[in-house]
Amino acid sequence: MHVAVLGAGYAGISLTRKLEQSLSPEDEITLVDERDTHLVQHLIHRVVSHPSLADDLQLPIENLLDRAEFLQAEVTGFDPDTATVDLADGTLDAEYLAVTLGAQTAFYEMSGVREHATPLKRIEDAERIRADFEPLREHGGSVVVGGAGLSGIQIAGELAAMAETADGDVEVTLVERLDSVVPNFPERFQRAVAEELCERGVTVQTGRTVEAATEDTVSFTAGDELDYDQFIWTGGIAGQDAAGGERPQVRADLRLGERAFVAGDAARVVDTDGQPAPASAQTAVRQAGVAANNIEKLLAHERTGEGFAPRLDRYRYTELGWLVSVGDGAVAQVGGQVVRGRAAKALKTTVGAGYLTSIGAVQNASDYVWEKVGGAKAD
Template sequence: MRVAIFGAGYAGLGVARRLERSLPDDVELIVVDESGEHVVRHLLHRGIRYPDELAHIRLPLGLVLERATIREARVEALDHTAGVATLTDGETLSYDFGVVTLGGDPEFFGLEDVAEYATPLHRPADVDTIRDDFEAVLADGGRVVVGGGGLTGIQTAGELAALARERDASETVAVTLVEQADAVPPGFDDRLQDAVGDALESAGVECHTSTTITGATDDAVTVADGDPIRYDQFVWAGGIRGPAAQDGDRPTVPATLRLGPNAFALGDAADVVDADGTRVPPTAHAAIRQAGVAATNVARVVEHRLAPGGFEPRLERYNDDEMGWLVSVGDDAVARVGPTILSGAPANAVKTTVGAGYLTSIGAVEDAVAHVQDAVAHESARDVTPQ
């Protein structure tokens, strides 16, 4: 019997590491991933200012998986009924159970000109492109427009503004965050939005809320009910859609995360409805926690399939427990821990702890130590007063 996991992000890696321990030895476990590495995406924005840190958040799967067979390939299509995945160059892979954790792709909402002119922050290569383009803006002056005021957009704008300040270019470089909702990040409580708004203002980021981007040219974004906003660099963080292998869809799955008799789906690749009937936002925290539920359920279904008879196994149900939120804003951060809103040094400490804790949890202990050391070094450098 073969269990195939498609994608090795937060959800996929979490499922794979658990199934390595829980599946019978004679069940083959295979992980299919386009890049062959696990990327800690909630720290990806750090590479804009600190490119060396990318090395600590890009982890070869061979270092964090022990038993699973790793197949480096792009998934083009999935047929769970037939148990066949179509991979790069038309190759196929058969499987008995599939776990879809392919993540999401950038959503441009049909704005083809935005897709043409903007760079999304989605993969490590995008970080290199954003940083290289920003170097030209730093040299010549100009404006960067970041489309989308969710967590990714806020963190990207904060890093760009901080880098401009470090290069003494704050007077010649403008960073503008554009969001169609009336506050950033949208959908959060007022206290958190107020704290994030204050942090963005202190960082020097201009926020244009209640502003909907409707298109783009090579030097301006067009907006509803307003004049075009000229730019020298355009970064997009406007949301996600389902992966190409699912034609951009994010199928709805119940709290058991079961997509069908032979498949489970979770993380950004699915629209998860939890045990309370609430649709779960596509976040790293949710994907990490869903992985535990999915792995338990896959193991139970496999065990039942190997030894049929009796009732169908009882499946665990995912319940979203929003333990808190964390967003970086350049050198600052804002965190909600329970009912408490933190900013400044306490929030930065939470940020470092969360990053190191996740790296440790997936077995990347040396990278976790390096992450902490980098954070301490950057904080110390900011505390040094020029003579």
Template structure:
């Protein structure tokens, strides 16, 4: 499936008569899109192809739980090869390296194994319609030392790296405390950026720390953890109303998180952050969650991008330079008419954009006029692990927002992931996976420690 020769894709017996739709990126929007396209068209008259550099999908809003060890990604990941067989599309592993708009082909870079050996040679894939849904990466804003000395949470691999380093540091402290019970040893973690990722990770770390004593670290508990959350702006969670952001900050303070607002990081060094106020902050682990941007290669594709390297699109989700190329999700920038700001990079926006792209590809094939994307803000929810959940619902649907906290907010937050499962698996399998998830929470360990 993932290593077919290029000529089978470009000039095979089906390519001359099938409409070929290529989606690059198997994130929340891309995977939902190929499922819809595969379910709509199948393989008789159309060839639907998903391209991704990874072999499996994990919902990005869950990566903070993977990093803390609260979620076993092996249970929640979706393998593209099994999913494509179910839904009637093809999967090719690879990274996008270029687009030839004249020939209507994309180029994929070679795929190498962990030892640098070439597994899949670089090749090209023909398209009639191309959709770019490659997501985003962390924005370091050019701060010196961030790339070299901070950890991002953009992918499962990065979350796994953080979890391994976290557990090693917890084990170090636990052993030191066993050797000397009077020692004041701590695992120091600095998180830069108090948006959803930073705040949720800070709370999840305390949840994990409280459970470690049940898994061999008998003398380790929450008091051995020191988490500092740094935010350059005047308050945390700027997407939420000030009252709810204040409630979240109070909850973080109760857990023991040190929250520092109006604190700009100007340099990173090994185990040290430097702020504009002249402060030096030491930490065993430094996580950078201060913002997102488009991947660097997006600026070299010959498509118009903004200063954050996102591809600028029309309301139809078509790029400004080519009507045959669409973009959606975090890698796309669309500012509705009359608005000052583009659609925010959220999972809900990616799902909604995928729905519009699906309809517009179908309408384009039929020769019908395309629809303009209308963003329906469902609000924002922030999970503080098992401790609390806060958020605002409905957004512009009712001309305002409805503040929610506690169990109701937690239920709705969990429902968002359930809707994601339904979006990529359909109703039958989606409901079945929800039931399995409930069972796993009861019978499996609370933490993934390997």
């Protein structure tokens, strides 16, 4: 039997490692990704101020696998009912697919935004943001960050921290369509994040819907404009091109078709309680375990051909807590308690190192902790 995992993000790596442990040694596992490294996405904003972290956050995929085969190839399409995968240079057939392609930045067909704004999805994006920000540190200027989700908050905070040591006067403005920052999170967490942003020197404008952009101006649906020297867009996610740009909605068993399951940002998941699961690293990793279990059950059933089809596992979203960096500070919510300052920052560092250790990147985890706790300053 052969299982193909499409995408080596959080869900893809976690799911592949789970299958390596649970499937029969005779079963084949192929992990497909167009890049040869796994990116620790939730820490990418740190590369803007600490470019030396880039190597620690890009992990060779083959080093993370025990027996699965890694195939570096671009997925251009797939059939969830036949488990056939279209690649840029051929096809791949399997008994089951795990679709973990992740998501790409959504620009919502807003005129000029794709052309003039920098997203934050790749190391190259972080490096470009840093390069574009350097002249502002010397001569001054304004930065507009679109979207006050976790990514937007983290990059706005990072740039505000860098602006504190700049020779020029740099203003960082974070704009959000809805009425609060981190709008899909608990109210106490929202308030704490808004306070942290304010204290870090970030100007926050909520209730502001971006309509279009030129090379130096952002326009809003209300009819007003905001001039900028640098524009960063983190305002939403869309499905990958291989999935037609869509993030299909699936039920709690994560089944996408007769022979495919999905996990992570590649789909919109409704859990066992009928609640939509947020797009996050912790969500992707936990969904990966459910998808892997269900693939294992169906393969075992097909091998024996006996009895009824197995009862599939179902994903239930459980809030484990939330963490967000805001420059040199952080905000954390664990249970009903929200903390800021040194405790939140230490927790953020521990979680980041813990993920690296969980996928076998122990040296990278050590380097990351040293960079964060060992007194490194923004470059």
